[in-house]
Amino acid sequence: QSVLTQPPSVSGAPGQRVTISCSGSNSNLGAGYDVHWYQQLPGTAPKLLIYSNNNRPSGVPDRFSGSKSGTSASLAIAGLQAEDEADYYCQSYDSRLSGSVFGGGTKLTVL
Amino acid sequence: EVQLVESGGGLVQPGGSLRLSCAASGFTFSSYWMHWVRQAPGKGLVWVSRLNSDGSSATYADSVKGRFTISRDNAKNTLYLQMNSLRAEDTAVYYCGRVGIGYKGALDVWGQGTSATVSS
Numbered sequence: 336q337s338v339l340t341q342p343p344s345v346s347g348a349p350g351q352r353v354t355i356s357c358s359g360s361n362s363n364l365g366a367g368y369d370v371h372w373y374q375q376l377p378g379t380a381p382k383l384l385i386y387s388n389n390n391r392p393s394g395v396p397d398r399f400s401g402s403k404s405g406t407s408a409s410l411a412i413a414g415l416q417a418e419d420e421a422d423y424y425c426q427s428y429d430s431r432l433s434g435s436v437f438g439g440g441t442k443l444t445v446l
Numbered sequence: 447e448v449q450l451v452e453s454g455g456g457l458v459q460p461g462g463s464l465r466l467s468c469a470a471s472g473f474t475f476s477s478y479w480m481h482w483v484r485q486a487p488g489k490g491l492v493w494v495s496r497l498n499s500d501g502s503s504a505t506y507a508d509s510v511k512g513r514f515t516i517s518r519d520n521a522k523n524t525l526y527l528q529m530n531s532l533r534a535e536d537t538a539v540y541y542c543g544r545v546g547i548g549y550k551g552a553l554d555v556w557g558q559g560t561s562a563t564v565s566s
Contacts, residue, residue, distance in 0.1 A: 337490070368551075369550040369551065369552075371549075371550075371551065371552035371553075373491070373553075375491075380541055380556040380557065380558055380559055381483075381491060381541070381543075381553075381556055382556070383546075383549075383552055383553060383554050383556075386546065386549045386550065386552035386554070387549065387550045387552065392546075392554060422490075424490065424491050426491075426493075426551075426552070426553075427551075428551055432507075432508070433505055434493060434496065434505050434506070434507055435481065435493040435496065435551060436493060437483075437490060437491045437492060437493055438490070439490045440490035440491065
């Protein structure tokens with residue numbers, strides 16, 4: 336059981352917008368710690384997609400956006416493309432565990 | 447080119463040891479905090495350990511505390527993970543990651559991973 340809770344799977348048709356949620360608690364997201372998002376394509380290492388809640392590293396398309404409110408965060412992907420099919424993970428810091436934590440991951444399927 | 451390259455994985459019996467290495471290049475290694483993250487076959491990412499830039503402060507996940515030791519040699523631009531008393535549940539691909547400066551803990555560079563299998 337992950338400290339950060341994500342839906343196991345989401346899906347959408349090409350061109351649509353999907354959101355992936357990440358639910359935490361008062362010892363992580365609710366305590367004000369930032370959330371980060373990663374994309375992991377099949378058979379590859381994770382790639383940073385969003386850092387500090389809503390910031391994109393250079394090279395990440397603006398189709399990807401993040402938000403955070405209270406104990407929850409969301410990753411939104413607009414204009415879905417076939418190449419977006421991947422696993423997505425949220426990450427934050429947990430003060431009770433004194434370490435980083437990841438969500439369980441969400442598999443995005445592009446229909 | 448900024449790069450992290452892990453090595454040292456392999457097959458080991460339960461109770462055995464492995465030492466993983468993560469060689470950094472293309473950036474000033476001594477300025478960055480570093481992490482180890484693992485992924486069991488078919489499972490999600492799990493944080494393992496973190497070390498600050500000068501190697502003086504380390505933290506560990508409860509599942510590896512007392513068995514794993516993270517360290518670094520800034521002169522050799524290399525991060526290590528010494529894994530002792532290995533268990534079947536430690537079987538995973540191990541990734542090293544760099545904390546981006548100003549990124550509040552986000553890992554902006556990852557290695558390709560090295561696989562550790564614990565089995566008799």
